[in-house]
Amino acid sequence: MKLSDLLNELEEEESNSNTEEPVNYKMLLYKYLSKWYWFATGVFICLSLAFAYAYFSTPYYLVTSKLLLKDEKKGADFSSNAVVSEMLGFGSSTSVENEAEIIKSENLMIKVFEELNINNTYSIPNGNFRWKEIYGYQVPIQVVIHKINDYIEVDDNSIIIHIKNQDEFVLETPEGTKNTYAFGQKLANFYGEFSIIKNPLLASESDSTNVPLVLDYEPIKIDFFYPSALGKYYAKNLTVDIVNKLASVVTLYMVDTHPQKGKEVLQKLIEVYNREAENEKNEIAINTIAFIDEQLVGLTDELEAIEQEAEQYKLRNSITNVGAEAELYLNSTTVNRQQLSEFSIQIDVLESIEAYLRNQGTDYEMVPSTLSIQDPTLSGLIANFNQLQRERERMLRTTQPNNPIVQNINQQLTSLRASILENLRNIKNGLVISRDNLQATSNQFQSRASQVPTMERELLDINRKQGIKQEHYIYLIQKREEAVLTLAATTASNSKVIDPPTPSDLPVSPKKKLIYAFGLIMGLAFPFGFIFIKDLLQDKIQVKSDVERITSTKILGEISRNKNDKGVIAISKSKRTLIAEQFRFVRSNLAFSTYTKPNKVIMVTSGVSGEGKTFFSINLGISLALVDKKVIILEFDLRKPAMLSALGMKASIGLTDYLGSDEYELDDLIQPVPLTENLSAIGCGNIPENPAELMMGGKLIQLIDELSNRFDYVLIDTAPIGLVSDSFILSELADVTIFMVRYNYSTKAQVKTIEDIRKNKKFKFPLIVLNDANLEVTYGYGPTYGKNYYQEQ
Secondary structure (H helix, E strand, C coil): CCHHHHHHHHHHHHHHHHCCCCCCHHHHHHHHHCCHHHHHHHHHHHHHHHHHHHHHCCCEEEEEEEEEECECCCCECCCCCHHHHHHHHHCCCCCHHHHHHHHCCHHHHHHHHHHHCCCEEEEEECCCCCEEEECHHHCCEEEEEEEECCCCCCCCCEEEEEECCCCEEEEECCCCCEEEEECCCEEECCCEEEEEEECHHHCCCCCCCCCCCCCCCCCEEEEECCHHHHHHHHHHHCEEEECCCCCCEEEEEEEECCHHHHHHHHHHHHHHHHHHHHHHHHHHHHHHHHHHHHHHHHHHHHHHHHHHHHHHHHHHHCCCCHHHHHHHHHHHHHHHHHHHHHHHHHHHHHHHHHHHHHCHHHCCCCCCCCCCCCCHHHHHHHHHHHHHHHHHHHHHCCCCCCCHHHHHHHHHHHHHHHHHHHHHHHHHHHHHHHHHHHHHHHHHHHHHHHHHHHHHHHHHHHHHHHHHHHHHHHHHHHHHHHHHHHHHHCCCCCEEEEEEEEECCCCCECCHHHHHHHHHHHHHHHHHHHHHHHHHHCCECCCHHHHHHHCCCEEEEEEECCCCCCCCCCCCCCCCCHHHHHHHHHHHHHHHHCCCCCCCEEEEEECCCCCCHHHHHHHHHHHHHCCCCCEEEEEECCCCCCHHHHHCCCCCCCHHHHHHCCCCCHHHCCEECCCCCCEEEECCCCCCCCHHHHHCCHHHHHHHHHHHHHCCEEEEEECCCCCCCHHHHHCCCCCEEEEEEECCCCEHHHHHHHHHHHHCCCCCCEEEEEEEECHHHHHCCCHHHHHHHCCCC
């Protein structure tokens, strides 16, 4: 082989391995359309189920309402009174998230059903095998519950009422038992004790006891429920949606089988929610008032005891104001000290005058001034004494001492001296007494002043206790007034209804169009999925793309199933059938694919028996013979020969005879195929015991070489590669190997074997032919078009 040919072959192989075959959607479409009856059956079943589901499903109505909740963080406050707003400070804060959870609580919904007194649901027939709920004025009767059993354990918690006349009715139990009872008669069953009366809502205004009944009313089905069970069910189905994070607006959604009942339940829920919120606030205020009153009782007694203690302390210590009295004591002590000093000075002056007068040498001397002594008597006596002294001295300057006038003056002086001395003694004694008294008073003031810090500290401790109790008392009084004001003024509800509860005009469930669409989709999806999974798990080759995904081996073409019962020959010069044209197409592809390569010896094999290799070998030989090529077919399936019998030829000397002995010449083996020019055949001969060893002799090579010289094409119909090794022995002699792959027969593992052969180049120039192809799947033609286009001639 030339180098250029080798490079071209390598390049071609590389491109084949890297090129991905695009998906043939048209082929996939026809593949699924071929199973149209599956899809029709699936659509019929699923749509039937969808119609049944829509028919038996209970219709639900949507009830919606929009509320503005109080939220301190977002400024939603319904109280316009500023004082009340301030008073609410002692309560708990609210937020829209917390309030939304409270609205959804089971406890709140249970209270709703208890207040609405809904323990039963009433239904009437609505077509075959289904019921429709009625409510309010639609119900002619009412169940009055007297006693509820603690636990209900029944499969069917309903009864059926048949109105018999204006006074009686028939009660049908789940077991089918029927009994007649009078309206108002007390009954008992699995639920408890109850009575059935005429609906008071239907009573006339003039006579509330006269409730006319429609005698031909349909049977009424009554279901019994616990209010707690209904509350939990409705709470679970209630949706509270916060409209906006920046706003405190919420939307309530709830579905119910009866629009009026759903509306009343939602209205009652809002009412109960507001009342519970108000009760919670009032409860806080009432508890606060009670607590404060309890505290005030003890606090008042403590405050009174402290005030009495302060009063007794002031009385005991003779004080009113410790600070003022302390200042008085200090001022008095200072004044006393000044007076004591003056008294001391005056006493000293008096003592000096007295000493002066008692001195013998001063009998006729002048008496000194009394200085600070402010006594008029003493001052007068001293003034007279000094006047007489001056008179005596004047007389002595002119007279003698013994002069009677002088003597008289001396006597007067002596008398005055004695008077002065007596007066001095009296004044001094008075000053001494006053000084001693003032000293005693000063000492007393000093003693009281020294006690002031202790009294002030003790009184301050008493006042501190009194102040603490007083502040506590005032604080409690203030808070009590706030609680009282809050209890009297908090009439605003915790929410404001923006949109009242409104039921939808039409049921929101079941959505019949959606159910039908879903049923249609499922009717198509189930067959599609089944076919897809079946194909996914399918190990057989079904379409051409299955082969192309596994191997890069070239595909010569596809051959349809031979529906001709006359024989194995599918092609002739005059035939224009589809299968004949397919063989012509394969012949052309073979010539084109092997244009630059030797193709004289063509081996046809398959993975297992039954894939059509003999059929293909015969018809490929005929198609080559039709273009004036000399062709010979060798029946090398030595274990299970079928070629000659398929051609209607008798078995004679064959390949095993020729390879096993030297008795026969080549011409003895060759037999012309009847009704076909340029086509010959060599049969298998006698079936040998050791086919593989027989083919490994040198005569096989000689046989192929000689036939190659005589004929344009040598076709070898060999045994399957998946069963025996004959094909591997012959592969060295073949220029081209054609593998037969049959749709819905050959496995993907066999195609993987072909890919392994191609990758490892075990066979020369491998090719694939797809057998038993479906016209519609392969080419996308409808059956009518294919039948009209390919007419047998």
